[in-house]
Amino acid sequence: MRIVVIGTGGVGGYFGARLTEAGENVTFVARGAHLEAIKSRGLTVYSALGDMHLKDVQCTENTRDIGHADIVMIAVKLWATDEAIQTAKPLLGKNTGIISFQNGILAEESLIAAYSSQHAMGGVANIAALIEEPGVIRHNGNMASLAFGELNNTQSERAQSLLTACSRANIKAEIPDDINRAIWEKYIRLVTMSAMTTLCRMPIGPIRDEVHTRNLLSQILAEIIDVGKAKGLKFSDNVLQEQLDIIDGYPPSMVASMCGDLRRGYPLEVPWFSGTIVRLGKELNIPTPANGFVYAALKLFEHGRPIEAQI
Structure with a gap:
């Protein structure tokens, strides 16, 4: 080819x-x-x-x-x-x-x-x-x-x-x-992993082991699934647990690439991740407070590290 x-x-x-x-x-x-x-x-x-x-x-x-x-x-x-x-x-x-x-x-x-x-x-x-x-x-x-x-x-x-x-x-x-469902199923994990590892500046292992960060991870995941369902995606009945099981199977040292982009001072894809979930949530009348928190927390780094940044 x-x-x-x-x-x-x-x-x-x-x-x-x-x-x-x-x-x-x-x-x-x-x-x-x-x-x-x-x-x-x-x-x-x-x-x-x-x-x-x-x-x-x-x-x-x-x-x-x-x-x-x-x-x-x-x-x-x-x-x-x-x-x-x-x-x-x-x-x-x-x-x-x-x-x-x-x-x-x-x-x-x-x-x-x-x-x-x-x-x-x-x-x-x-x-x-x-x-x-x-x-x-x-x-x-x-x-x-x-x-x-x-x-x-x-x-x-x-x-x-x-x-x-x-x-x-x-x-x-x-x-x-169904390639469209496959794209969304990856997106569910991608947005969640990007949000949590970038927000916490930590790999996924400690995040999923600590009760408070795991609860936030689960809430982010659930909101993305709710938005996908409202968009007409046909997920399995156990999609939330299935996606959590996949994340639990990742190596403890795994981080999303957006975490590395933050560390290196590069632009972030957060508008296309949690930012998109927030926008779609508003359009579809689906509450997305956890993704809204992530988007707000990382918004100032969207175009790269600001000169005022303390990291």
Whole structure:
């Protein structure tokens, strides 16, 4: 397959490298020092599932030089979604699928608005990985999986071809029965993990072990589920406990990437996480006080660390 990865960070860098190593025709879109390092030294991935060092990687900043792709994987931070959508424009052929593997629940709407449902697909990436230094991706833990599919949940040749490519690359991947529900189920955990580890500046282990922080975690989780149900999502009857069980199974040292963004002084995705839940709650008349608290507490760091910050 001809695959283009827009955003060569933890998600795009890891899964794109696995696909490249397996022989797929992958081009990475990157910029700045990361791009220059990949061009000069290749792309290195450190992972408990197997390290990789790929030389002569196809990597560029200009998508006009690439041609049409079979699949475009968007893996940028949420605030860069609009730019990534424009970056993808020269890559579109008649049957090109564009899949957002970003965090959140709004990217698919943006893809449909820009390119119609003919091209837009849904995706979920489950992994803890980051750029350790230019040209180097660090995968933390053993979790690394993808889910993707057509937004109307029909079977398609392009989704099946990507699934086959993932199998060749030893990537755990699936086409779920309902990709929209899969996106929301990840979002439930993502917003909760991002809220609690960023707010507490702590990994999930101590947070879930302390009764007060665990209660706040559960309340955040429950509010997101209530909003999802009001949006028409069909969750299982035990969805709250199921999601708590998944979080309880995470390594105690696990933190959300937003916690690392706060520590490094980077912009936060909180408007797309708790901020979106608060907005949807107002629209749907669903109370979201816990998510409102998180959004207010982190709002001043939305655009990066303010000069007045005491951390």
